Amino acid sequence: MQEQFVNEFMAKVTDLISDADLNIVYRQLMIHVSEYEVRKKSTEVVIYEGYLPECYEVFFVTRKIEGMSMKSLELYNMVLKHFFYCLNKKIEKITTNDIRVYLYKVQQERQLSNATLDSRRTIIHSFLEWAANEQYIGSNPCRSIRPIKYERPKRNPLTAIELEMLRNTCQTIRDAAIIEFLYSTGCRVTEMERADITDVDFAKKEVLLFGKGNKHRISYINARAELALKKYLEIREDDSPALFVSERKPHGRIKKAAIEKRVRQLGEMSQIGRRVYPHLIRHTTATDGLFRGMPVEEVQKLLGHVNITTTMIYAEVSEENTKNDHKKYIV
Template identity: 40%
Template sequence: MEAIINMVLAQMQPLLNGHQLKQLAITLQAALEHDRQPPKEDPADLLALFLTAKEVEGCSPKTIAYYRTTLEHMTVAVAKPYTQVTSDDLRSYLSDYELKRGAGKVTVDNIRRIMSSFFSWLEDEDYVVKSPVRRIHRVKCAQVTKEVLTDEQVESLRDGCTCTRDLAVIEMLASTGMRVGELVRLDIDDVNLQGRECVVMGKGNKQRPVYFDARTKLRINEYLALRHDDCPALFVSLRGEAKRMTVGNVEARIRELGKTTSVGRVHPHKFRRTLATRAIDKGMPIEQVQKLLGHAKIDTTMRYAMVNQNNVKASHRKYLE
């Protein structure tokens, strides 16, 4: 800064007297020091700006709410302006959160990722010089093999259905692997029965085609033939006025089917994981499974797909013995 001031004073010396040069030096020093100071921050305003940016990027209201709650809790717990928050502050916060709440490693790492996103945004927008989360590494989480549905269990769920709607829901989830949120947003006009495909609205408001089998086509045809309402939704409530099913409706119905058929704990996401696992097991390229499921990153697909260990053994004998 001093070098810049001296350079300007040297250039202006032939044009100004001593008093004017002195005033110019004072003015330049004050202006440059002001520019070096970080902008005054209001935590609530900065958080609101960050959430607006995430909304523009296409994050869902549910994700925005999760970000807000997580960051508000962190802000209160750390009790420092964002410009003064250090890596040690955030490490202590994560450690205390895990101990006091008995949180799992996955939850703690989710909080770390949200804080990383927030402070990286503050850095990009010049509110902080450097994100303190840069020095906090990813939390190592145990890789737990999650259960998938067997062919027998899927058949039991089919047999347990007492109405055509539930059977059509089971078939749609089993053959497409779509998210339950995508399922309930489907309209009748989104479904091309002849081509056995439909267009769903996935995360980030991204549309993608998904495909179903002939059995699903028959079940949907049977279900729609019994419909005599004007509701545009593909799947509607059975009692009272026809209304679009909610995520909670679907989850409750499938959970109930799991109990009545002795399949055990069943939820819509289990169908998605089952489809991914079977697709990989039967040799579908992982990139195509990624497209099928609508994952932005292939790492997410790999976490869903647990390759059958028997096939790994068979491949070992085929290629390595």
């Protein structure tokens, strides 16, 4: 291969230098390349299949057993596969700088917001922290990368007038039951989708919800929600165990997308002037509870948050409430 390299090179410069110089270059080049291993660069497309660490599947099995939702598992899988594919390095050789460069490049290439980028950083950190704790790697190289700062959009809950406008727009008994159930329980839309009739205890004014993290929790129904649910269940002619069903036969369990669509339609018909969605009603429940004096720990329990800081993100205490309390207590 060395001789072939020299001969091909000499063929390219034959017309550029004299015969005497050509002989000198030839001899010197042969001496020089003798100290090197020369091989032709491969132009074949090689599919790299070893970018995922051996512990990759173990991580997902562990998280699934711990109750991580399928939606979260899919997101983790998408982010981590892209991360390891781009780095193309063994997990134990990944450095902090590798991660920083990856985050910088992926933001530039995909025009990601800081919020989305920090979500990727969190996922990468979570995996590497688990790998370090399980002793697959010595330490987590992502540990020294600080959270990426971004401004959280302020969530404005429905005002009392807007909530009444939404209620007055309900065209069916089921519409009213959906709105009152969402507001009273502060449930997630997936929790509403999964709720069965037997989960509601009218005597105790309680409802058993099953949602995020595959966990059960108790929430409560107020008088409005109780009345709306009883009216709705009285007109039902199906035998479905689901608390809420589709209006068309065979009246199957109502799906998340259908709930979101109907709430959005009711919001548009109410002419509130902004988009209405189930999570906005959940946020309104939390904010109203705090505004009327409900302790934040109880709001946390009502919403099913593990971390109280999450509760404060969804339910910011209004400045007006703080001002009123200041007048009451700071005298």
